[in-house]
Amino acid sequence: MIHVLAADPTLADFGKDPLWITIIKAVMLFAFLMLGILFGVWFERKLISRMQHRYGPNRAGKFGLLQSVADGLKMGLKEDIFPRTVDKVLYLLAPVIMVVPAFLAFSIVPFGPVVNLFGVQTPLQLVDLPVAVLFMLAMGAVSVYGVVLAGWSSRSPYALLGGLRSAAQVVSYEIAMGLSFVAIFLFAGTLSTSEIVAAQEQTWFAVLLIPSFLVYVICMFGEAARIPFDLPEGEGELVGGFQTEYSSSLKFALIMMGEYLHTFTASGIAVTLFLGGWRAPAPITTFWEGANSGWWPVLWFFIKFVLTFCFIVWVRASLPRVRYDQLMSLGWKVLIPVNLAWILLVAAVRNVVVYEESRTVGIALGAVIVVGALAIWMRFDTVNQRRKEAKKAQVEAEFEELSEEPAAGGFPVPPLDLPHYHGVQHKEIPSGTN
DSSP states (O other), X not given: XXXXXXXSOOGGGSSOSXXXXXXXXXXXXXXXXXXXXXXXXXXXXXXXXXXXXXXXXXXXXXXXXTHHHHHHHHHHHSOOOOOTTSOHHHHHHHHHHHHHHHXXXXXXXXXXXXXXXXXXXXXXXXXOOTTHHHHHHHHHHHHHHHXXXXXXXXXXXXXXXXXXXXXXXXXXXXXXXXXXXHHHHHHHSOOOHHHHXXXXXXXXXXXXXXXXXXXXXXXXXXXXXXTTSOGGGOHHXXXXXXXXXXXXXXXXXXXXXXXXXXXXXXXXXXXXXXXXXXXXXXXXXXXXXXXXXXXXXHHHHHHHHHXXXXXXXXXXXXXXXXXXXXXXXXXXXIIHHHHHHHHHHHHXXXXXXXXXXXXXXXXXXXXXXXXXXXXXXXXXXXXXXXXXXXXXXXXXXXXXXXXXXXXXXXXXXXXXXXXXXXXXXXXOOOTTOO
């Protein structure tokens, strides 16, 4: 049976495909993600190499394209090593928990409108839900269990600390990331990803709701556990973090696959919720009416997806890893308060736009929110300035106190009374003896 559907899919268009079409779309999505991991690793290494004036992979295959395939075969064929003290069941299960939710989270991402696939009109999206965005957030939170279990089951101090860092990190960025979506829900009136893409027909939410977009961009690196927020695996202080006890075998390959899938999911969600999804940019749609029909939208989605991934790689090559306390402070003291104030302002604006009779109340509420936010910001700025001045005065006072000491360079040194130093009677050693 062939279903004749509208060009822009809605929730009513899902659940009508034959089983074989659903299987084909699932296989196509799986192939896209697996090939994306292979070429994504190669592309990231090449891009970072060019930024650092290096060549990158250039031996295995033309331009080094087969280097990722060679690495995957190597890790798949290497011997699995189990440390003696690990919990074997959870030790094996943790990488799987990291990978499977990442695949499921990408199932709600729309790649295009309704197309003709083997004679059947079907949306280019595996599945859509009335709470699709919440499903994506849930899958991102579930994958953290894999990191925590990997650290706990390894029975290693470094791995355990990495798992605990991941559990604490998720409450720092996940709340702020969820709040950054609330403004989208208020404007789109839905949590369905396909309908959110349809709501951006005129203006992308990245332009209309730029504070929400900026907050999501920051939280996106925490969701994907990428620099500057890859604290659960900080090799500088935790050797390898939660994956310290995982050798370069198939389990390690699954962990790397899970991290790349989360990076792809973060990029896909950014494109879907903020960058217009599969819709062509405005300059193209002004002179080409068919840019958003047929299979062409897949190209626009792929271009946006690749550019977002390039931005993530660029940040990794440019910024250092932040400290653990800096991430927690950023999440709880900056991102969440800014998000709450922005949501109140967006709600007031939507109230003005939707309900004409409450225009005066909405404008007054928006003005109160703006003034209150400015007052709070000025208050915090004043407090921080006073704190900096007090710290500067304390440092200057300590320096003046040290400079009065009769020591070289103003730094105190212990008295060098060698014969009685530390209460030990030193005897003169005759020359020529050892």
